[in-house]
Amino acid sequence: MIISAGYNIAGPEVEAALLSHPDVAECAVIGSPDEERGQIVEAHVVLAAGRDGDALMIKLLQDHVKRVIAPYKYPRRVIFVRALPKTQTGKIQRFRLRDGQ
Numbered sequence: 001m002i003i004s005a006g007y008n009i010a011g012p013e014v015e016a017a018l019l020s021h022p023d024v025a026e027c028a029v030i031g032s033p034d035e036e037r038g039q040i041v042e043a044h045v046v047l048a049a050g051r052d053g054d055a056l057m058i059k060l061l062q063d064h065v066k067r068v069i070a071p072y073k074y075p076r077r078v079i080f081v082r083a084l085p086k087t088q089t090g091k092i093q094r095f096r097l098r099d100g101q
Contacts, residue, residue, distance in 0.1 A: 002039050011031075014041055014069070014074075022048070026045075027044060029041060040077060
């Protein structure tokens with residue numbers, strides 16, 4: 001559970017909203033420390049082949065999440081990655097995302 005400015009935000013809900021966008025191949029959401037809000041929603045996104053991770057794509061993904069779920073749950077930081085760290089069985093290692101790996 002991510003607590004941002006007093007709101008409880010479930011990471012899987014934000015992930016499902018991001019995955020419903022056609023340009024997102026895979027994603028993981030974590031809580032990232034923030035001085036003002038306590039934590040912010042940070043999304044690590046693997047884009048579909050041929051898509052560019054730029055400022056426009058960040059805005060498109062944020063707007064998409066705001067339409068699909070409650071607007072306050074959108075990821076305030078989006079980081080594009082080539083691949084997400086996973087275990088041998090395919091589970092995403094979120095602790096490695098928190099550690100900056």
